[in-house]
Amino acid sequence: MEQPLYSKMLTSLTILMMTTTVSAAAELPLLEKQAGALLAWKATLSNQSQQALQSWGNMSAPCHWRGIWCGLIHAVHRPVITGVSLPEMRLRGTLESLDFSSLRTLMTLNLFDNGLAGSIPSSIGLLKELRSLLLQGNQIRGSIPPSLANLRKLNSLMLSENQVSGEISREIGALDNLVNLDLGNNLLVGPIPCEVGHLKHLVMLDIHNNSLSGSIPRNLVDLTKLTTLYLDQNHLSEQIPQELGYLMNLEYLYLSNNILTELAYTTRVTEKCDVYSFGVLAIELFMGHHPGDLLVSMSKKSTLLENLLDTRLPLPEAEIASEVFKVIAVAVRCIEPDPSHRPTMQQAIKAFSATEEPDGHLDYLHTDIAIPACWS
Numbered sequence: 001m002e003q004p005l006y007s008k009m010l011t012s013l014t015i016l017m018m019t020t021t022v023s024a025a026a027e028l029p030l031l032e033k034q035a036g037a038l039l040a041w042k043a044t045l046s047n048q049s050q051q052a053l054q055s056w057g058n059m060s061a062p063c064h065w066r067g068i069w070c071g072l073i074h075a076v077h078r079p080v081i082t083g084v085s086l087p088e089m090r091l092r093g094t095l096e097s098l099d100f101s102s103l104r105t106l107m108t109l110n111l112f113d114n115g116l117a118g119s120i121p122s123s124i125g126l127l128k129e130l131r132s133l134l135l136q137g138n139q140i141r142g143s144i145p146p147s148l149a150n151l152r153k154l155n156s157l158m159l160s161e162n163q164v165s166g167e168i169s170r171e172i173g174a175l176d177n178l179v180n181l182d183l184g185n186n187l188l189v190g191p192i193p194c195e196v197g198h199l200k201h202l203v204m205l206d207i208h209n210n211s212l213s214g215s216i217p218r219n220l221v222d223l224t225k226l227t228t229l230y231l232d233q234n235h236l237s238e239q240i241p242q243e244l245g246y247l248m249n250l251e252y253l254y255l256s257n258n259i260l261t262e263l264a265y266t267t268r269v270t271e272k273c274d275v276y277s278f279g280v281l282a283i284e285l286f287m288g289h290h291p292g293d294l295l296v297s298m299s300k301k302s303t304l305l306e307n308l309l310d311t312r313l314p315l316p317e318a319e320i321a322s323e324v325f326k327v328i329a330v331a332v333r334c335i336e337p338d339p340s341h342r343p344t345m346q347q348a349i350k351a352f353s354a355t356e357e358p359d360g361h362l363d364y365l366h367t368d369i370a371i372p373a374c375w376s
Contacts, residue, residue, distance in 0.1 A: 031070075034081045035062035037102035046092035053086075069108065083108035087134070094118030095140075100126045112158065113137035120164075125150035136160040136182060143167075144183075149174040160184040160206065167191075168207070173198040182206040184230060189213070192236075197222050206230040208254060216260075218243050226250055233257040242290045245281040253277060275345045279334025286328060288312060302368035321365050322358035326351075329369055 042053050055066040062081060063070035069083030082105055091114040100123045107129050116138040124133075125147025133151070136158045143166030144159070151157075154175050165187040172181075173195025181202060188210040196205070197219030205223070208230040216236055220229070221243035227250060236258040244253070255277050283291045288310030305325050309315065316324055330351045336342045343351070358364070 031062060031079055031081065032059055034102050034105075035059040037099040038062065038065075038068070038081075038084075041093070041098040044093050044097040049089070049091040049093060052089050052091065071105075071107075073105070080105040082106060082129075083110075085110040086114070087111065088113045090115060092116070095124070095135075096121045100124055103127065104129065106130055108132045108134075110134040111138070116140060119143075120145055120148075120159075122147040124148065127151060128153065130154055132156045134158045135162070138162050140164060144169060144172075146171050148172075151175065153177055156180040158182045159186065162186055164188060168193055168196075168212075170195045172196060175199065176201070178202055180204045183210070184208045186210050191215075192217055192231075194219055196220070199223065200225070202226055204228040207234070209233040211235055213237065215239075216241050216244075220244065221246050223247065224249065228252045230254045231258070236260055240277055240280070242280075242284060244277075245284040253281070275334045275342055275348055276339075278345065278348065279331040279342075282327060282331035283308065283335070286310065286324060302370050304366050305369055306365045308369065315365060318364065319358060322362075325364040325367065325369070326356075332369055 036059060039056060039059065042050055042056050045053075053066060055064070056062075058064075062068055063079060067084060067086040067089075068081055069085065070079045071082040072078065073080055081103060084103075084106065085108060087110050091111065094117055095111075096118050098121075100121070104126050106127050108131060109127070110132065112134045113136070116135070118140065119142030120135070120140060122145040124145065127133075128150060130151050131153055132155060134156065137160070140159070140162040142164065144164060146169050148154075148157070149169070149171035152174065155177055157175065157178060158180065160182045161184070163186065164183070167190035168183065168188060170193045172193065175181075176199060178199045179201050181196075181199065182204065184206040185208070188207070190212065191214035192207065192212055194217040196202075197217050199205075200222060202223045203225050205220075205226060206228065209232070212231075212234040213236065215238040216231065218241045220226075220241070224247065226247050229244075229247075229250060229252065232254040233256070236255075237260065240255060240260050244250070280291065286309055291308075305321065305328065306315065308328055309324070315321070330343070330348055334342055334348055
C-alpha cells in the first residue's frame with residue numbers, strides 16, 4: 001500500500017473524530033438553556049424558597065448563582081453546569097418540575113434536608129454523568145424509578161428519611177460504581193434483591209427502618225469493601241448468614257428488630273441481637289467455621305484458647321496470642337444465652353480498645369476461656 005493512501009486514511013480518521021466530537025458537544029445543552037431550566041424550576045417553588053434563591057436571576061451568569069457549580073466540557077472548552085448543591089435550605093416544591101433533559105452534564109445533585117415532595121421522576125435517568133444523588137431528609141413519595149439504573153457513574157445514592165415506597169428494584173445491581181447506598185427510614189417492602197451483592201465497591205449499605213422481608217442474601221459476602229451494614233428494624237427472617245463473618249472490613253453491623261434466628265440451634269430473638277451477631281462472627285473468624293456445634297457440645301464450662309483457633313493455620317506467637325485471647329474472651333461474652341448478661345456494643349468496643357500489657361508469664365494458648373453456662 002502506498003504511503004499517500006495511508007495519509008488519506010489518517011486524514012479521514014481525523015476528520016471523523018473531529019466530526020464526532022463536535023456532534024457530541026452540539027448535543028449538550030447550552031449554559032443559557034440550563035439557566036432557563038433552573039429558573040423555571042425556581043418559579044414552581046414556594047415563595048420562601050424563591051427568596052432563598054435570590055441570586056438566581058442573570059441567565060448569562062448562572063455559574064455565580066448560589067449552589068451552582070460549573071465546569072468545562074472535555075475537548076470543547078465550553079462551561080456547563082456540573083453541580084446543584086442546595087442542602088438544608090427549606091426548599092418546598094417537587095423534582096417533577098425540574099427539566100433534567102437540560103441538565104445532563106450534572107455530576108452532583110445535592111438537595112438533602114429540604115421539604116421536597118412528590119416523586120422522583122423517571123427523567124432523572126438522563127443524568128448519566130451523575131456521581132452523587134443526595135435527596136435524604138425530604139418528603140419524597142412513590143417508588144424508586146427503574147431509570148436510576150442508567151446512572152452507571154453514580155458513587156453515592158442517598159434517599160433516606162423520605163417516604164419512598166415499593167420494592168428495591170433488581171436493576172439496582174447495574175449501579176456497579178456505588179460506594180454509598182442509603183435507603184433507610186422509608187416505606188420499602190419486599191425482599192433485599194440479591195443484585196445488591198453485585199455492588200462490589202459498596203462501603204456503606206443502609207436499608208434500616210423499612211418493611212423489608214425475606215432472608216438476608218448470602219452473596220452480601222461479596223461486598224468485601226463494606227464497613228457499615230444497617231439492616232435493623234425490618235421484617236427480615238430466617239438465619240443470619242454465617243458468610244457475613246468473612247467481611248473483613250466490616251466495622252458496624254446492625255441486625256436488631258427483625259425476625260432473624262441467632263444461630264442454627266436457637267430461635268431466640270433479643271434486643272441485643274447486634275452484639276450477639278458480632279460475637280458469633282468474631283468467633284467464627286478465628287475458628288474458621290460456625291461455632292454452634294462446638295458450643296452446644298461443650299461438656300465443660302471452659303476451654304483452652306488453642307481449641308478455638310482454626311486448625312489449618314499455624315498457632316500465633318505469644319504477643320499475638322494475648323490479643324486473640326482478649327478478642328475471643330469478649331466475643332464469648334457477647335453470645336451469652338441471657339441477653340441481660342451480654343455487654344452492649346459500646347462496652348464490647350471499649351473492652352477491645354483497652355490497652356493492657358500482656359502477662360509475659362502467661363501461656364495464653366493454654367489458658368481457659370469461660371464458656372456461657374447455658375451452652376456447657
